[in-house]
Structures are given as structure tokens and as C-alpha cells.
Amino acid sequence: MLGQIFVLLCLSSAWAQQLCMPEASDGYKVRLSINTALGDQAYVWNENEMFLFRATLAFAMRSYSGGQDYNVSNIVVCAETPRVSFWFVVTAPLNSSRLIDRSDVEEAVRKSRNRINSAFLLTDRSLEFIGIPPILTAPVTPDTPQWLIVFGVVMGAVGAGIVVLLVTSVVEKKRKKNKKSGDEDIEEEPREKTEGNGFARDGVYNMSFSDDDPVTQM
């Protein structure tokens, strides 16, 4: 009896191993880059880590299937390499010879990808499921494009500058005009003199208008 059970167990594990092989139609290859991701704080990949992986994957299957009793034994792993890459397949909880469909496994992994990643302190890039593309995070696009805000600030400053300069020039002109009309009566006579003596390049200096000799000499 005991022998029969033993043989059955061996057979079942062998059968399970046969289910899992590289390039299995319902399996996925997993690749971990622990050293690249964690550098000095990298942990060594051993049997315990593998157990954790199988457990998290069982957890993922449970959450996806709504509570079906997936166990660590339902996750079959094979073809482990020093890269740390291996293949795995998932067997049904009740019938260990039936493999769960590829698409279901993919959906389960996708749904709990974050939890799986954080269990190993890795990211989508360092814990790869070959064939399951990582979820692309769309870049955050705020409602008002940020550049328009900067543009608004710059244009506001420039517009304010234009207005200020125009207003100050108009005010200065008005002040000059008032000053001119005020001083005109006082400065009329000497101004005529200076204009006559002034450096005039456009015209020709006409001697007869000179003020040099107020009294014509005989």
C-alpha cells in the first residue's frame, strides 16, 4: 500500500515535470536580473526564493480566479539556469494533470504584477515574464499643458513691459510739451540767436543774418 502510494507520488511528480518543459505551450519563461536591479543589496537565489515565487504565483491565481484553492504545488517550475531564469506552468487545483490556459495565467499575472514585483523588490524590467508585456504607464498629462503656463508668464511680463514703456514715453512727452509751452515766452529771444548760430548742415550759412556786428561799421 505504502509502496503504491509512493509510486503514485513519484509518477505524479514525474508527470508534473513532463507538463513543465521549456517552450511549453501553456507555460511562461521568467527571467530575473537581481544583481542588476539591487547591486550591493542583491540576495542569493535559492530554494527558499523559488518557494516564495511559487507562493506568490499561487496567490496571483487565487486572486484572479476568485478564491479557487491554488497551492504551491500547483505551480510547477523547471529548466532553472544560473541567469536565474526558469519556466513554469500552472496546474488546476483539483486536477493536477490539467494545465491552466496561457491567457488565464497571463491575466492573473497582469492583475497582481505589482504584488509579485514587490515581493522580490524588483520591477517590471528586472522581473520579466517573457511574453507578458509590462503595463505601460502613460506619462502624466495635466489638463493645461505646462508650457502654456510658462508662456503665459513670459508674455504677461513682456506685455506689461510694453504697456509701461509706452505709458512712460507718452507721459514724458506731455511733460516736455507743458515745459516747452511754459518756457517758450522766456526763451524765445536767446533761442533765435542760437538757432541762427547753430551748426546747420542742411542749409548754407548766410552771412547777412549773423548777429556778430549789431552795428554795421562804415
Place this chain on the structure above:
Amino acid sequence: MGKAEDSGVEERPQWDNKVQYLLTCIGFAVGIGNVWRFPYLCQIYGGGAFLIPYLIALVFEGLPLLYLELAIGQRFRMGSIGVWNSISPLLGGVGIASMLVSLLVCMFYNTLLAWVLWYLFHSFQNPLPWSQCPLNDNLTGYNTECVKSTPANYFWYRETLNITPDIETSGSLHWWLVICLASAWCVVYVCFIKGIESMGKVVYVTAIFPYLVLTIFLIRALTLPGATVGLVYLFTPDWEILKNPQVWLDAATQIFFSLSVAFGGLIAFSSYNPERNNCEMDAILVGVINSATSLYGAIPIFSILGFKANTAYNSCVKENILALTNHFEFSDQNITAENYDHWLEYLNRTSPGEVAGVDLRLCDLQTFLDQSASGTGLAFIVFSEAVVSMPGAQIWAILFFTMLFSLGLSSMFGNLEGVLAPIKDLKLVPTWIPDGLVAAVICLIAFLMALIFTMGSGNYWVEIFNSYVGSVPLLIVAFFEIIAVIYIYGMKNFSEDIYFMTGKKPNIFWKACWMVISPLMLLVVLITYVVVQAQKHPTYPTWNPAYELFPKTELKPYPDWVFAIIILLSVIPVLPIPLVALYQLICCRMKKSSAHTDLSPSCNDGFEVETQQQTNQRA
């Protein structure tokens, strides 16, 4: 602001002090081209060896022309048209040609500033928008056009320009570029509202700020890994290249366009000087500082390009390492960048077949260094990509684009002055219209005309304007300028004017250059340039995503109507020279054949008859 001492007749504005004048001239000469054209030329023409033709061209062609323009403007105290009219009415066309070229250059140059503003506005985002690809429509992957090229290329060609596949498809006006262009013109206008009074103050910032930024970049760039590689690559002299005549031609044209002579802007600036001012020193200073800035700017640019090549090389090697590690299932990080070659050799020996099966990229540092660019490609694609990899990318991007903006702005001042000063001197507008209004109208007209550049095919048009407007017409104008001053006005008159202004006559070096060397050089450069351009089949690179070798640019020939426009652009600015000469000859001849009246306003017939009688009596 200092008005002229005599309040009656001359109200010519003046510089507050000499520093303002020098900074304006330096700012005009030092433009974006110093930063994005000279390093490229240095690189493709054998690094340090290029400096020899460059310096020879500076000494024998650049400085004499510069000195000539500054002296002429200071002596005649008018803008470009007034100056040439004063020398001889037949030469008025030279001034008009300068004005037309300045106007056309204003149009496209400010478009470059609009693009710089666009990038500047986007530099405040984190992460920088040209660092990653956007997702495609159904969110399953990245945008295909972006993936095939690079995110920086995609941002420039698609999100900024939204470029059409060729020049014939115009596309529509792009509102984002229109508002950037409007803001660029508004900034230029704000600096010009009060003429050189306001411009002279702004120029303290726009002329000095780029040097600050270049220094900061220099310090930062030299500490980046791979900087020395870039510098060595830039400056390693290749003496063989000096045998290639193209190098000499490019050096002469680079100096000529870099100094911004023949635009009329320098003449206008020096016309606001006091009459006795040492323009010889000014010319030497401006010319030398311009070339020194080019060199000084080339150092951080190439350090950063070396850093970029280094980063690209490292990521290429990392990709290969990953591919090998995944294929051979080695432990992660067994192969590192250091022992990569060693491993590759070992694997090639043990399992060459498998190695061939792995898709390895060829990683060669030289190829990455050779991926240089000039012009907009350098600033908006290559450099912005490099900035992304630097820590604190936003700050460097903001600094870089602000520097480009202030370099371009100070050059725009000279361009616009080359248009406004002749208008004022010719008294084309009634005097009750204030100068600020004239400036506003010119800015508005130029803005409306520049809207072509905001369409889908805008970049192609900018390239056309850049290559054909700012080249042959300027060379012709400069040639006529030097002939006019030295042979029509006369070397003797000119020497006396310089003696009056600077206190010493020009020495034998200047005389030799003005009379023989510079005109000869200009003529040779002009003829060779025209011949080389005519021989080249006019094609232009287009960004066509449907092209089979995309992301390489597809070379397409210019359609006939565009070619006609190119010819027009090269010929129309130069046309006024013969036209005005002819007009003056015909007019003069007609006037001479009619009455023998003296043109002096205070002369009347009685005066003249008396003189003739007196001479008759004496005889």
C-alpha cells in the same frame, strides 16, 4: 540718453557710453551661429587644423571689412542708405540691398528664436518631454514613429514642427508655433520701443549672459565622463585637410557671415558714436572677441557631445551584454562593461555559431562621435538628448535655451536696426510718427510674413532662406561696399577721415588689405561659392515616416516653383544696386541737360551771374 549738443537740427540718438556700443556690436556679431555652426565646421574639417584658414580669413578678410564699416558709419553718421548716398548717389542701391537682406534675415532668424522659446517653455517640465516616447493610440505600445527614430527626433519633427513629408505639402498654420513667434517678436519689439535707448540697456544682459552660461557649461561639461574624448576628437588636427579648397572656402564664408558685415546694422550702430572715436580698436576688439567666443563655445559643446557619445556607447555595450547573458543564461552581471571584450573573444572561440545567432550591435565610439550635426539639428536634437542624460536635466536645458535665446536676440537687434535706420534716414515716414510706431509696424509686417515658417513645411523654407538669402547677396554687397569706399570715395579721403576720427592714419596693413587683399578674397569667395552652389544638385533632406530607410532623411529635389523662388531670393536683394545706379544716371543726365542751376538753397541767379561777370572782368 544723450541727445546731440545742438538741439536745433540734429537729433541723432547716441550711446550712453562706449561699453554699450561695444556690447551691441559684439552681441550682433556673436550669434547662434557661433555656437552651432563653428564647432561643426571645426569637427568636419580636421579639428585644430581648421583654425589656420579660419584665423587667416579673420585677419585678411574679416577685420578689414569690419573696420571699414565701423569707420564709414561713424564718419557719415547715417544708416546704410544714407552713407552710400553720401559717397555717391549712384551707390544708393547698395544700402537698399543691405536693407532688403536685413529684412529677409529678420524674418527667418526670429523663427529660430520662436523655436528656442518653444523648447525653453518645455524645459520646465519634469521629465523633459523629449526624453521619452508617448504611447500610441490604443495604449499598447509606444508611438511607432518615435520608436523608429529617437524621442528627441520625434519631439522636434513631430511635436514641435509637425513637419510635412516635403516642401510642396504646406500643411496648416500651427497655432503653438504662431504664439511662440508672436512672443519672440513681442520681446524684440519691447527692446526696440525707444530705439537704442532701450536696446542699449537690454544689451548689457543679452550680450553678457551667454558668456556666463558658456562658462557654467564649460565647468560642468569638463567634469562629465567622456568629455575628454569629445575634446580630443574636436581638436585633433588633421593637417591633410588643408589641401582641400573647400575648407578655405568654408572658413572664409564662416568668418564673413559670423561677423555680420554688409547687413547695415554695424554702420547704423557706429553712426550713433561721437565723431572722434577710435574705431580701429573697436573693430579689432569685436572681431577678435567674436572668434574667441566661437572657440570658447566649441569647448563645452564638444565636451557634452563627447559625453553623449560615451553614454550611447555604454548603453550599446550594455544592450549587447544583456543579449549575451540572456542567450547563454549566464549569471546576471557576470559580463560587465569592463570584461565584455574578453568574454566576447572567449565566446567567439568556444561557440561562434551561437554568438552569430545573437543579435549584437556594433558598438564603436568613433561612429557615435561622428554623429554630429550643425544648426537646428545640433541644438534641438543632439544637444537636448545629451542634456537629458545629465543630472539636473531641467536646469541645464533652461540655461542652454535661454543662452541661445539671448544670443539670437542680440543678433536680431542688429538685423532690425539695419532695417529701421535707413527708413529713418531716408525720411520715408513723416517726422510726426514716433520711432516706436515705425518699429511696431516693421515688427508686425515681419511677423505676418514669417507666418509661412509656422506651417507644416516651415522648416524647409527656413533652410532655403538660411542658405540662399544670407549668403550670395551679402557677399555681393560687401564687395561693392569695399570698392565704393576705397575706389569711388577714394583711399585718400578715407584715410583723412580716419585720421580725423582716430588721430592716426591707417597703417600699411589696413591699406594693403582694403586695396588689394580683401576685395580679391571676397571676389574669389563669391565666385567659388556661386560655382559650388550651382554645381550641387539642389536637394533637401526631408523627414518622411513613410520612407523605407526611415529614420534616415530622404533627399528630394526642389520642385521648379521653389527653385524659381530661390533664384528670386538671391537676385532681388542685389537688384537695387544696378537699378538705382541706372536711375541716378538717367535722372542726372536729364537734370544736367536742363537748367544750369546750382543745387544750393540760398543761391539765386543774381549771385551766379555776378560771379561769372567777376571772372570775366578778372580775365
